[in-house]
Amino acid sequence: GAFMTSEREAERSEMNIPPKKRSRKPEYHRESRIREIIQQHGYAFSLHPYKLMVSWQGVLVLAFRGFSEKARELKGALNESELLVGENPGSTWPKCTLGCLRDGKRLTPENLARLTEVCERYNRSVFGGDVQDFHASFSENPQAMLPALMSFRVKSLHLTTYECRSHELVLAEEEFPLKDFVADSLSDATEASARAESLRQESIDPEEKANVDRIYSETLDRKKYWFFASKDGHRETHYREPKIGMSLVAWVQERNFLSHSMPFSRYKGEPIFWKNPFDTIKEFCTEVEETLPDLYTFFNKDSLHITLRAIT
Template sequence: MSATSMVPETAGGPTLATNSQIEYLISQTPPSLLRPMAFFVSWHGVLTLAYSGFPPALMELKQAINQTVDGLPSEYSGSKWPKTSLGALHDKARLTPEQFERLNVICREESAKLSQQADKQAVLVDQLTVVFYECRCLERRLLEHVVPLHPTAPLDLRQPEASELDRVRGVVSEADSPEYWFLASKDGSRESHYRSSNLGVTLVHDLAVLQGRPRARAAADYGSDLPGIVRSFRDRVEAELPGLYRWFNDSSLHSTVRALMG
């Protein structure tokens, strides 16, 4: 896919000659929505909010980056399905089978509050940020560059393709397998993995609604209910499994589109 197959540029808009390649591709992408699907215990016990899949606009952007930007690392499996990592086990913790089962129950029951039709839960993706980070959870950033998506394109309301929906459902359903506890309790990806110094560059959507920043297109109230739902999930985990998790700062919460370096 070439950049020219995305939203046509407007008069006076960016051109490849005047903008970096990735910035140009982002600027030609229409805004879209990420819709929360489920809370989920990922490998190593990381707690995540999984979205229903990348909408077509973001999938087309990812494909354009992969096809036109030379020298990128292979895409990591963790960014092939959209999610927000909320917290990690503390460094000395390992999930017991009983703790994992309790977390699974919490995830299922709290996920029941999520609706694919509720715009007040949906994440409006109207800008992306290139982040030069000092730690993997992005709580410490050395440099960031915000790039708005196409400023005049209408909101792209297309749902994720069936293959995208199936990909996320397949990942989330793994937690119901009797063998999954082994993956959820594996070593690695504890608090220090995310918060210790490690340099890299990534392309993300920062969750403005969870960071307390003003929302664009606020008239539609996109995502206004999401902070309360996430807070309820965290509070319940803390109440039933106190001290087990270290929660990432709200100001760092994001969904990764594509790692660029590191």
């Protein structure tokens, strides 16, 4: 054994290869155009929970208010790359998929009516949206304020290689920390102007909000919407069958909401109660199961995510 070891060491020496015990893992990444796009255009952004709703094929989702200007810039740069598949309609607006119909199940018009009622009861009990929406809703009547769903700041994105579409099984992931717009701007401007520009970049374009509103509003016309909610596809097998793919996602985790500082604690003299969206999600999923038993399956909370862009 010792002879063989010495012989191998001699061979390695002749080839100018250092002994194994001295070898190190390279501290660099190979060249990647997708990585360059994310690093160049990736800035932190906020996501604001908005509405619980029934999506096409009966999928249950938490919709967010819209992508901010910086998030849209990153998505636009990724869309220009010929390396990625064409963008799916599902990632053009921010949403988190909570659960889906079990295999062999289909919503009846009565099922959809009951589900929509459950969604709307929760939507009426809390405020969802950004600060501009909050002002528009309560500036005239602050006494009517509802508990407001916490938002969270996306400080990093993850490039995932998943083993099923629900992301309950993930083979590998790479984290991409996102740049802070204010910090990047301070060298070129005063802190006040940099923060003002940051607020502008954080704002959600009215067209972006209108698109999410249009999608949500369609679900409220139950008779028309049943055609879409009862379509085939996107059942449990679709999400949980073995499937290798890659996506760029923001994980939706409870600690992200709880660690995000709230914009204010009082509004026009009235106290504001900020509600943890995960409490609402848990209550909602439990009520759906009780209202329509054995119809839905819900995904592991650690797998919840928003897809910024499919890669494959």
